[in-house]
Amino acid sequence: MTPEDPALRVLVVEDDKGMRQSLVDLLEAGGWRVMDVPRAERVANALETFEADVILSDVRMPGMSGLDLLRDLTPQSDIPLVLISAHGDIPMAVEAMQSGAYSFVEKPYEPRRLLSILRHAADQNRMRRGNARLRARLLELSGLDRVLIGDTPAVRALRRDILGLAETPAPVLILGETGTGKDLVARALHDIGPLSDRPFVAVNCALLSPEGFAAEMFGTTDGPDGRILQADGGTLFLDEVCACPPDVQARFLRVLEEGAVTPEGGSAPVPVRLRVISATNEDVETAVAEGRFREDLYYRLNTFALHLPPLRDRRDDLHPLLMHFLHQMAQVYEVPPPEITAEDMAALLAHDWPGNVRELRSVAERRLLAARQGAGSIAEAITPGQHPTDLPESLRTAVAALERDMIARAITAHQGRMDDAAEALGIGRRTLNEKIVKLGLDKDALL
Numbered sequence: 001m002t003p004e005d006p007a008l009r010v011l012v013v014e015d016d017k018g019m020r021q022s023l024v025d026l027l028e029a030g031g032w033r034v035m036d037v038p039r040a041e042r043v044a045n046a047l048e049t050f051e052a053d054v055i056l057s058d059v060r061m062p063g064m065s066g067l068d069l070l071r072d073l074t075p076q077s078d079i080p081l082v083l084i085s086a087h088g089d090i091p092m093a094v095e096a097m098q099s100g101a102y103s104f105v106e107k108p109y110e111p112r113r114l115l116s117i118l119r120h121a122a123d124q125n126r127m128r129r130g131n132a133r134l135r136a137r138l139l140e141l142s143g144l145d146r147v148l149i150g151d152t153p154a155v156r157a158l159r160r161d162i163l164g165l166a167e168t169p170a171p172v173l174i175l176g177e178t179g180t181g182k183d184l185v186a187r188a189l190h191d192i193g194p195l196s197d198r199p200f201v202a203v204n205c206a207l208l209s210p211e212g213f214a215a216e217m218f219g220t221t222d223g224p225d226g227r228i229l230q231a232d233g234g235t236l237f238l239d240e241v242c243a244c245p246p247d248v249q250a251r252f253l254r255v256l257e258e259g260a261v262t263p264e265g266g267s268a269p270v271p272v273r274l275r276v277i278s279a280t281n282e283d284v285e286t287a288v289a290e291g292r293f294r295e296d297l298y299y300r301l302n303t304f305a306l307h308l309p310p311l312r313d314r315r316d317d318l319h320p321l322l323m324h325f326l327h328q329m330a331q332v333y334e335v336p337p338p339e340i341t342a343e344d345m346a347a348l349l350a351h352d353w354p355g356n357v358r359e360l361r362s363v364a365e366r367r368l369l370a371a372r373q374g375a376g377s378i379a380e381a382i383t384p385g386q387h388p389t390d391l392p393e394s395l396r397t398a399v400a401a402l403e404r405d406m407i408a409r410a411i412t413a414h415q416g417r418m419d420d421a422a423e424a425l426g427i428g429r430r431t432l433n434e435k436i437v438k439l440g441l442d443k444d445a446l447l
């Protein structure tokens, strides 16, 4: 991260030469770094070399007006715009503010007031940029974006929540269907938080027998420590928490309230400090209503809830996840990751993924196994042994259209860099060129 120039930067847009010069003089005298342009049409160009903290623009100018500039800027830039007008008409001020202007100043302006408004706007913008940079840096340092794959808004929000929660000792309840990544998220919360060098102890409550459960959790006086004590100072992860027997629920709640655990057959409580993460694919409120899960424990565990969406509700993550698994496992199976065709994509999109990401991972694995024999497709990997080798004509046309669309989007997104587009599509550069010819795509027209 490069340290920011302490001087605030303003871009002045004003057609009147005398007025422009007096604004520049005023701002420079106030310690600002200033760039000025006589027309709003020049702003986009100016911003390429001048990182403005705020833009100060006249409203009425020949050609593009200050209001046009505002409409032009807002979709891609969050640089605040302060408008200045000789006409001082209220409707225009109202329209400017409604369209997202930071503020509106009438001419003749009062220099101190103008400077103060600009400073506020610039400070706010710097703070927001600083926060965004900090968040991005944190994400990079945590490595979370290389572990929790996906770029849908839901997954991005999830990564943000994990980064925030990892820093706190608060209990987290992770909810989501089977295979949505609950275990992965629990580990990430531990691994990127301050307890990462302390133990992470996972207990799958559905796998413990009701008879042995208490001894396993609380330990016995003459046996090894229970899981709770093993996790002392670190994280205890209770997976499938609704399967915890009622007597253990009551005792566990006491452990959390008292910060101490009493082993089976013992009478002396042993102090323990835990961060508790729990997970379930059940509807806990139903379990509470049916009396299977204690309400007081539910509230205790549910300080924060993270909801992991099923894969079928974030289909845009299918491709990046598949590529992730193929690349990861290609190393294990020692085969190059197979190319992903439009037929493969169609099969991925048509499937409902009841087993979520775990199911996709198995599909990737089956696909790689078939690739070792130089054969296979994703459709076959999803439902092995059920696929006709030939698609009907109508489906072939639909698939070709899908493929054309995918390729066009990849080329546009990578601004014509064919190696990058090919990589994003999971195919070789040569195959991409062949497909462009076969599908009759005009590459130049896409850019």
Ligand SMILES: Nc1ncnc2c1ncn2[C@@H]1O[C@H](COP(=O)(O)OP(=O)(O)OP(=O)(O)O)[C@@H](O)[C@H]1O
Pocket (backbone or CB within 6 Å): 147, 148, 149, 150, 176, 177, 178, 179, 180, 181, 182, 183, 184, 185, 239, 281, 321, 324, 357, 358, 361
């Ligand atoms: N967003 C993701 N990015 C990368 N891998 C993921 C992602 N989500 C899940 N996985 C992987 O999918 C598999 C299943 O995830 P996980 O075991 O965490 O699911 P779960 O919700 O705990 O399932 P269950 O409820 O059955 O215990 C794991 O191999 C995990 O690493």
